[in-house]
Amino acid sequence: xxxQLLTRVHDHTATIAIIGLGYVGLPLAVAFAEKGxxxxxIDVDGRKVDALNRGESYVQDIPSERLAGIxxxxxxxxxxxxxxxxxxxxxxxxxxxxxxxxxxxxLPARGTLIATTDxxxxxxxxxxxxxxxxxLNKTRDPDVRYLIAAGESVAQHIHPGMLVVxxxxxxxxxxxxxxxxxxxxxxxxxxxxxxTFDMGTDFFxxxxxxxxxxxxxxxxxxxxxxxxxxxxxxxxxxxxALYREVIERVVPVSSTQAAEMVKLLENTFRAVNIALVNETxxxxxxxxxxxxxxxxxxATKPYGFMKFTPGPGVGGHCIPLDPHYxxxxxxxxxxxxxxxxxxxxxxxxxxxYWVDKVQNALNEAGKPLKGSxxxxxxxxxxxxxxxxxxxxxxxxxxxxxxKGADVRYHDSYVGTISHNGYEMPSESDLHAALAAADxxxxxxxxxxxxxxxxxxxxxxxxxxxCERFLRSNLDCFVGKKRLLAMTS
Numbered sequence: 001x002x003x004q005l006l007t008r009v010h011d012h013t014a015t016i017a018i019i020g021l022g023y024v025g026l027p028l029a030v031a032f033a034e035k036g037x038x039x040x041x042i043d044v045d046g047r048k049v050d051a052l053n054r055g056e057s058y059v060q061d062i063p064s065e066r067l068a069g070i071x072x073x074x075x076x077x078x079x080x081x082x083x084x085x086x087x088x089x090x091x092x093x094x095x096x097x098x099x100x101x102x103x104x105x106x107l108p109a110r111g112t113l114i115a116t117t118d119x120x121x122x123x124x125x126x127x128x129x130x131x132x133x134x135x136l137n138k139t140r141d142p143d144v145r146y147l148i149a150a151g152e153s154v155a156q157h158i159h160p161g162m163l164v165v166x167x168x169x170x171x172x173x174x175x176x177x178x179x180x181x182x183x184x185x186x187x188x189x190x191x192x193x194x195x196t197f198d199m200g201t202d203f204f205x206x207x208x209x210x211x212x213x214x215x216x217x218x219x220x221x222x223x224x225x226x227x228x229x230x231x232x233x234x235x236x237x238x239x240x241a242l243y244r245e246v247i248e249r250v251v252p253v254s255s256t257q258a259a260e261m262v263k264l265l266e267n268t269f270r271a272v273n274i275a276l277v278n279e280t281x282x283x284x285x286x287x288x289x290x291x292x293x294x295x296x297x298x299a300t301k302p303y304g305f306m307k308f309t310p311g312p313g314v315g316g317h318c319i320p321l322d323p324h325y326x327x328x329x330x331x332x333x334x335x336x337x338x339x340x341x342x343x344x345x346x347x348x349x350x351x352x353y354w355v356d357k358v359q360n361a362l363n364e365a366g367k368p369l370k371g372s373x374x375x376x377x378x379x380x381x382x383x384x385x386x387x388x389x390x391x392x393x394x395x396x397x398x399x400x401x402x403k404g405a406d407v408r409y410h411d412s413y414v415g416t417i418s419h420n421g422y423e424m425p426s427e428s429d430l431h432a433a434l435a436a437a438d439x440x441x442x443x444x445x446x447x448x449x450x451x452x453x454x455x456x457x458x459x460x461x462x463x464x465x466c467e468r469f470l471r472s473n474l475d476c477f478v479g480k481k482r483l484l485a486m487t488s
Contacts, residue, residue: 001161001202002234005126009242012036014126015107019150021048021115023317023387024167024210025131026059031221033070033113035246040108040125041115052115060386060413061214070113122157127242129165130154130179131210135321142171142325144178151182158183159192163204163238166256169263169322171329175207175256176231200232206239207256209263214316215385225249229259267322268340273308274319275343278350281310312443313350313392315381320347320390351395354441359403362439370404375427375437377454378444379411386413393443394419408433412448434458 008014014037018029021043033039043049048058055071057064107124108114122128132146147168154164164183166175183205184197199205208228213219226247230236236252243250253259277295284291291310299307314320323344327337359369381391388394393409398420400407409417410427417424427433434440434457445451 017125020131038108049115119153200234206230275346277308315391372438376409
């Protein structure tokens, strides 16, 4: 089994299934297809499936032009080209593609990507990589519903010789404690009509944490080192071989638990250090010290210091959530990760801190927050992307609205936001929005803003240190009528 799969991986004839076609799964699927693998994307969202099969991307990092080069096509000639038997369950040849949401399509040709909502196509795939969301529930505990659903679906179609890899961020132990029992359940043995279905011999299982950074043009799927941990040495060998065909550097670790912990350490490290610098900003504010002078001077130390910058909190699907997965797991072992919890509290409180700053600045200008027009500039969770998941800008807006402010926003990347029962469109005319605002708050400093022009239009006098203001995150400037606060 192992040698056959390795051969197909090395000659790029192994069919790769990517489960979950979002910010993580789609770039990974495209990377495999561009390296010459036949790739099947599986997602429960039929709109995504239809868009991909039309060659239309919904992920900013993957322009539709890239999809055009790997567009799905009938694989009528692939069987002869690769010498691989492609049959459906029971040995029946699948009919040609009619509805790509159902398993009535042939497998893709090498170097192409097709999408479907039907998991039964896994019967004819060699590799299944799970890239589904792992959010938090209302009590801020791990919500693994999507992972369980994907695992159960894979279990219904796993077959001898298949490699299954989990990429979704989760707590240490998930791969072996949650996913593995699904794949080796009695129902699997009965379906395959076998007495045993042994991991490392009959099938292979590994964990490899995703390292997607939306909007990062320097580090992509292909050149970001890939950590891989297999359940057994054979699992490790197969998974490492697969990723080495696509990614420049693969970093093997000793176990799936170690690989799972790597991801949580990476993002907990960032969350804790962001919390430290956020609290440093508050302390400097109270002490009357310029936090940016302190940060820039500290950053001149060539060792033992890593520069982090303060802001309105943390956003995205990783940093605000991942530390909770780790602290939850530790609670099950009767250990309280106090440092992680404190960092989360500090970052969560930052929107309130900044709303108070806005209110104080307006009061100093002789205006109440209630009834004032507050324009939020940028709502994405970081600059130059269209992603608002967990963006602190949403909390800033909600807190301002709760205090009676007339809140509006402008973001050329985000046309509409919906949060906790309200929906708000972006202001289409930035100049008019600035003219109407009593206060402008820079939450996300997108590169396409002409900040010099924004300053001119938002205030009757220029800021004192324009260049320094542009690179800072926490400086505030109060003109005769306007406030500008850069907080991204």
